[in-house]
Amino acid sequence: xxxxxxxxxxxxxxxxxxxxxAKQHRAGWIYLAPASLLIVVMSFWPMIQAFLMSLKTxxxxxxxxVEPIFYNYKRMFADKLFIRSVGNTFLYxxxxxxxxxxxxxxxxxxxxxxxxxxxxxxxxxxFLPCAMSLVSYSLIFKSMFATNGLINSVLLNLGLIEQxxxxxxxxxxxxAIIIVALVWRWTGYNMVFYLAGLQGIEYSVYxxxxxxxxxxxxxxxxxxxxxxxxxIVMTGIMxxxxxxxxxxxxxxxxxxxxxxxxxxxxxxxxxxxxxxxVANFGYASALSFVVFIMVAVLSAINLKVGDKxx
Amino acid sequence: xxxxGRSNIQRRLIPTYIFLTIVSLISVFPFYWMLTAATNTSLxxxxxxxxxxxxxxxxxxxxxxxxxxxxxLKNSFWYAGVQTIIALLICSxxxxxxxxxxxxYKDKLFSILLLxxxxxxxxxxxPLFKMVSSMKLLNSVWAFILPAxxxxxxxxxxxxxxxxxxxxxxxxxxxDGLSEFKIFFKMYMPVMKATYxxxxxxxxxxxxxxxxxxxxxxxxxxxxxxxxxIANLAAGYSVDYGVLMMAVLFCSCPTLIIFFILQKQxxxxxxxxxx
Numbered sequence: 001x002x003x004x005x006x007x008x009x010x011x012x013x014x015x016x017x018x019x020x021x022a023k024q025h026r027a028g029w030i031y032l033a034p035a036s037l038l039i040v041v042m043s044f045w046p047m048i049q050a051f052l053m054s055l056k057t058x059x060x061x062x063x064x065x066v067e068p069i070f071y072n073y074k075r076m077f078a079d080k081l082f083i084r085s086v087g088n089t090f091l092y093x094x095x096x097x098x099x100x101x102x103x104x105x106x107x108x109x110x111x112x113x114x115x116x117x118x119x120x121x122x123x124x125x126x127f128l129p130c131a132m133s134l135v136s137y138s139l140i141f142k143s144m145f146a147t148n149g150l151i152n153s154v155l156l157n158l159g160l161i162e163q164x165x166x167x168x169x170x171x172x173x174x175x176a177i178i179i180v181a182l183v184w185r186w187t188g189y190n191m192v193f194y195l196a197g198l199q200g201i202e203y204s205v206y207x208x209x210x211x212x213x214x215x216x217x218x219x220x221x222x223x224x225x226x227x228x229x230x231x232i233v234m235t236g237i238m239x240x241x242x243x244x245x246x247x248x249x250x251x252x253x254x255x256x257x258x259x260x261x262x263x264x265x266x267x268x269x270x271x272x273x274x275x276x277x278v279a280n281f282g283y284a285s286a287l288s289f290v291v292f293i294m295v296a297v298l299s300a301i302n303l304k305v306g307d308k309x310x
Numbered sequence: 311x312x313x314x315g316r317s318n319i320q321r322r323l324i325p326t327y328i329f330l331t332i333v334s335l336i337s338v339f340p341f342y343w344m345l346t347a348a349t350n351t352s353l354x355x356x357x358x359x360x361x362x363x364x365x366x367x368x369x370x371x372x373x374x375x376x377x378x379x380x381x382x383l384k385n386s387f388w389y390a391g392v393q394t395i396i397a398l399l400i401c402s403x404x405x406x407x408x409x410x411x412x413x414x415y416k417d418k419l420f421s422i423l424l425l426x427x428x429x430x431x432x433x434x435x436x437p438l439f440k441m442v443s444s445m446k447l448l449n450s451v452w453a454f455i456l457p458a459x460x461x462x463x464x465x466x467x468x469x470x471x472x473x474x475x476x477x478x479x480x481x482x483x484x485x486d487g488l489s490e491f492k493i494f495f496k497m498y499m500p501v502m503k504a505t506y507x508x509x510x511x512x513x514x515x516x517x518x519x520x521x522x523x524x525x526x527x528x529x530x531x532x533x534x535x536x537x538x539x540i541a542n543l544a545a546g547y548s549v550d551y552g553v554l555m556m557a558v559l560f561c562s563c564p565t566l567i568i569f570f571i572l573q574k575q576x577x578x579x580x581x582x583x584x585x
Contacts, residue, residue, distance in 0.1 A: 038459060042457045116323060127577070129340075131568075134537075149355075245430045
């Protein structure tokens with residue numbers, strides 16, 4: 001239906017007799033219609049449906065309204081596993097994001113030094129982890145940290161441990177490995193943003209600061225950070241957004257284990273809809289709507305904080 | 311600058327070099343380990359052997375025996391290729407329309423569309439799964455690409471980069487009697503080659519690496535892409551590390567090749583929408 005309407009417009013546009021301005025006006029809308037419609041149908045509409053579904057229970061064909069209507073939302077507060085998945089996700093967020101962004105900024109600063117040699121080589125190396133798919137690197141880390149894996153045999157040979165450690169079978173080390181893996185995969189990614197931002201700052205600004213007697217520390221906080229603020233806010237939003245949606249790592253690196261102690265929110269929602277648990281689309285939708293609100297609220301806070309420091 | 315001054319600067323940079331070298335080694339090591347592990351037996355990998363072995367062929371034949379490697383590779387190339395072409399066409403048209411034909415209604419629409427960036431993937435998979443399955447598209451390339459062909463990120467990237475497109479030549483072209491569509495295909499597309507390249511690299515990479523959505527809608531063994539194949543290999547009770555790393559190597563090869571050949575475009579694609 002919509003497609004036919006759109007095609008009609010396209011034909012009208014190719015006709016000769018329409019006035020030039022009307023044609024241009026139409027052309028603009030025709031260009032952006034397919035993409036806009038797709039976003040509405042593939043993002044906004046499902047979001048509304050997810051909310052409606054969150055007030056129901058069941059899966060696929062036979063879904064019924066729950067009684068009372070917000071039961072699914074009430075249920076999650078008593079759901080220990082969901083609370084734990086929220087806790088895990090925020091633990092990863094709070095530890096990993098600051099470490100990653102600070103290291104990325106440090107690397108960008110170093111690589112922006114015009115006296116540095118082998119710049120291209122270093123940059124390529126640091127950036128390289130971005131070329132690996134999330135599933136691939138999760139499996140590589142899983143194999144390296146396996147009970148009969150590389151890290152264990154190295155530690156054993158060095159005499160640092162007496163017997164193999166079950167890294168992925170112990171809650172604390174499994175969480176730590178997820179964080180290490182995340183930092184490995186995403187630091188170079190963020191570094192690219194900072195490097196692009198730094199290269200946009202005129203060298204003369206630094207020169208002037210030097211003449212005024214500012215040391216490196218002052219230059220960084222008084223010049224670099226304010227000028228890079230939009231980039232820093234954006235990498236912050238992207239990292240928060242990405243970490244709140246962690247899935248591939250939780251599924252492939254630790255499988256959420258041991259005993260679901262490292263499971264993330266997305267992984268838990270997946271388990272409740274398409275995974276190993278009893279499928280309940282209604283409850284899973286309620287959970288996912290909560291994730292949506294968390295992402296929106298945290299992004300808004302980040303934007304606000306970024307604005308204030310002007 | 312004198313020679314002495316220069317060597318002084320380099321001397322002061324020694325801590326920087328050390329730090330960068332350590333970070334580089336950490337960044338590269340898992341790749342090196344993947345390569346060596348793919349040539350060793352599972353037992354050697356577990357023992358911590360990190361030099362190249364002689365079992366590459368054996369691992370490769372075992373992999374072929376266990377999984378439909380060529381099928382998954384073909385699927386991945388097909389999905390990622392189709393997604394890249396359609397996404398680029400649709401999003402570049404939109405970015406072009408939003409920037410060069412902009413008025414206040416279109417600007418408003420654009421800022422609404424940007425909100426889609428905040429919609430988490432996991433929040434839409436259930437309704438999208440129902441939609442796709444009711445359209446009988448499960449396990450088809452359409453199921454794979456539909457949610458990913460129009461993204462606010464790509465539209466924004468094309469919109470931002472369209473700012474440098476000279477409006478004067480559009481006027482000149484109109485006076486010469488070129489239709490609106492011809493202006494897009496004959497003038498805009500060639501001028502924006504660099505943006506298309508960057509957008510293509512990032513879209514292809516994302517499609518190649520997609521995991522959660524294909525896990526839901528491409529459940530048929532014959533339809534599975536590479537990331538699912540390696541995830542399945544690793545999910546077994548006893549994992550053969552040599553075979554697994556051989557598969558991971560195959561999954562990573564295309565993206566690594568793109569990375570090394572088109573690193574500049576990749577970096578631009580990542581930071582694309584920021585200007």
